[in-house]
Amino acid sequence: MNSKVKLDDLNVHFGGTHAVKGVTIDFPANSVTAIIGPSGCGKSTVLRAINRMHDMTPGARVSGRILLDETDIYGRGVDPVAIRRRIGMVFQKPNPFPAMSIHDNVIAGYKLNGRMRRDEADEIVETSLQRVALWDEVKDRLKSNAMELSGGQQQRLCIARTIAVRPDVILMDEPASALDPISTLKIEELIEELKERYTIIIVTHNMQQAARVSDVTAFFYLGELIECDVTKKIFTTPDRKQTEDYITGRFG
Amino acid sequence: MNVMTSIDRSAAEQRNTMRSLPLRNTKNTIMTLLMGGALLAVLFPLGLIFVHIVKMGLSAISLDFFLHIPRPTGEVGGGMANGMVGSMVLIAMASLMGIPVGIFGAIYLSEYGGSRISTVIRFCADVLSGIPSIITGMVVYSMLVVPMKGFSALAGAFALALIMIPIVLRTTEEQLKMVPTSLREASLALGVPLWRTTLKVTLRSALTGVMTGILLAIARIAGETAPLLFTALGNQFWSSKLTQPIAALPLQIFSFAIAPYDDWHRLAWAGALVLVVTMFALSLTARYFGRSGHKN
Numbered sequence: 001m002n003s004k005v006k007l008d009d010l011n012v013h014f015g016g017t018h019a020v021k022g023v024t025i026d027f028p029a030n031s032v033t034a035i036i037g038p039s040g041c042g043k044s045t046v047l048r049a050i051n052r053m054h055d056m057t058p059g060a061r062v063s064g065r066i067l068l069d070e071t072d073i074y075g076r077g078v079d080p081v082a083i084r085r086r087i088g089m090v091f092q093k094p095n096p097f098p099a100m101s102i103h104d105n106v107i108a109g110y111k112l113n114g115r116m117r118r119d120e121a122d123e124i125v126e127t128s129l130q131r132v133a134l135w136d137e138v139k140d141r142l143k144s145n146a147m148e149l150s151g152g153q154q155q156r157l158c159i160a161r162t163i164a165v166r167p168d169v170i171l172m173d174e175p176a177s178a179l180d181p182i183s184t185l186k187i188e189e190l191i192e193e194l195k196e197r198y199t200i201i202i203v204t205h206n207m208q209q210a211a212r213v214s215d216v217t218a219f220f221y222l223g224e225l226i227e228c229d230v231t232k233k234i235f236t237t238p239d240r241k242q243t244e245d246y247i248t249g250r251f252g
Numbered sequence: 253m254n255v256m257t258s259i260d261r262s263a264a265e266q267r268n269t270m271r272s273l274p275l276r277n278t279k280n281t282i283m284t285l286l287m288g289g290a291l292l293a294v295l296f297p298l299g300l301i302f303v304h305i306v307k308m309g310l311s312a313i314s315l316d317f318f319l320h321i322p323r324p325t326g327e328v329g330g331g332m333a334n335g336m337v338g339s340m341v342l343i344a345m346a347s348l349m350g351i352p353v354g355i356f357g358a359i360y361l362s363e364y365g366g367s368r369i370s371t372v373i374r375f376c377a378d379v380l381s382g383i384p385s386i387i388t389g390m391v392v393y394s395m396l397v398v399p400m401k402g403f404s405a406l407a408g409a410f411a412l413a414l415i416m417i418p419i420v421l422r423t424t425e426e427q428l429k430m431v432p433t434s435l436r437e438a439s440l441a442l443g444v445p446l447w448r449t450t451l452k453v454t455l456r457s458a459l460t461g462v463m464t465g466i467l468l469a470i471a472r473i474a475g476e477t478a479p480l481l482f483t484a485l486g487n488q489f490w491s492s493k494l495t496q497p498i499a500a501l502p503l504q505i506f507s508f509a510i511a512p513y514d515d516w517h518r519l520a521w522a523g524a525l526v527l528v529v530t531m532f533a534l535s536l537t538a539r540y541f542g543r544s545g546h547k548n
Contacts, residue, residue: 051441058367085443095434099456109442112452158438165442
């Protein structure tokens with residue numbers, strides 16, 4: 001499998017804390033990579049580095065390289081805004097824009113960047129919502145406020161909003177941890193379908209989820225990458241003892 | 253042993269509580285009465301002022317008051333039309349100067365600024381809002397009126413803007429800080445630049461609260477007299493240029509109230525009524541905005 005995103009000796013510091021320590025890893029294209037590990041192991045920090053979200057955090061320092069199709073996204077003259085258009089992100093808690101309708105939330109990436117043609121907008125709204133299997137549920141009330149949707153629907157709306165701007169990579173930061181089991185299942189099915197078009201990197205606390213949805217799993221511990229391999233191998237015969245201990249629930 | 257004593261003690265406490273129940277009830281009644289008294293003590297002067305202004309103002313107010321400018325000394329009648337329009341002009345100009353500075357300053361503090369410079373700016377804003385308004389007037393007098401060789405609407409508006417800035421700045425900053433980070437990140441993650449995110453997502457979400465702050469600032473400057481005394485000066489007639497002295501309602505109230513004519517006193521009361529009702533309406537509107545903002 002050819003890789004889409006490559007981390008090369010990635011380090012992240014917050015003030016005096018060394019949160020991510022020399023991580024080198026390949027994320028294969030059109031597949032799902034799960035990042036697992038106990039709380040505070042740096043998995044969300046790694047994820048947020050991939051679309052330069054740390055630019056906003058005072059005191060955060062990122063070093064090393066992150067390659068997206070061979071371009072270093074931290075390289076000189078690279079515009080973080082352009083990077084974020086190619087690398088979308090879905091957050092832990094559904095965060096639709098509260099002042100916008102369902103329709104406008106889907107095309108928020110365009111609307112906030114300027115105006116767009118009406119027919120073009122409608123088409124993007126329909127295809128994006130269909131792709132996240134939300135179209136049939138909301139097609140009659142596209143003008144109502146997005147906050148009226150259930151948590152699971154809101155999260156699928158956020159995924160629709162992310163894919164509407166046609167990114168190459170989708171980062172997901174525990175996208176189902178705030179949802180009930182049925183909504184979780186829907187999100188997981190969705191991830192399975194989305195990987196045909198996108199490269200997906202998902203951080204999860206839930207090991208069963210990682211086993212169900214991912215092709216590759218990376219195990220992080222205390223800011224270091226311990227092991228990264230095909231998911232099946234990680235969950236059956238991991239090479240490292242720490243991985244095995246974590247998978248079998250002996251710590252974490 | 254320990255368990256025993258703790259049970260004994262709690263039983264004793266319970267007996268104590270039972271015995272002191274009437275006493276506590278009496279205390280409760282006394283305190284309630286005291287609080288009620290405090291409430292009356294606050295409401296009574298407020299009611300007194302309001303009733304007095306309405307009583308004195310209503311008898312003096314007429315259509316003429318809104319349509320005419322003051323008559324020459326000795327003639328009965330006339331109104332404060334120029335004062336009301338002048339106040340509106342001053343408030344509009346002060347808002348044009350003060351609100352953008354306040355809002356953009358708040359955006360800087362909340363979205364862009366480093367922590368050290370923000371602390372300094374915040375401190376300066378607090379000091380600025382604590383400066384007596386007569387001193388603001390004095391400073392503007394020496395900064396604008398003296399070099400421009402004349403009192404002017406411009407100088408008056410500038411003095412009022414100086415009073416508005418810290419109010420708008422601090423309320424806007426508080427409102428921006430209440431916008432959850434997750435909304436900013438949602439927008440940034442869609443490839444929206446920070447400045448667009450700030451204007452279209454962060455400021456947009458805080459808009460009702462920001463409006464409340466602006467209205468409160470306007471209500472505050474609408475009644476300011478001291479900073480206008482030696483900047484806008486006041487005017488018995490209409491002014492046609494912003495570089496001329498301009499009439500303002502509070503200034504007219506001041507000069508009419510201290511004049512030795514009964515008819516002028518009546519006009520001053522009418523002016524006071526108009527001013528108080530306007531400020532009342534502004535505060536109510538601000539509250540309405542504030543409340544509808546909290547619902548969202």
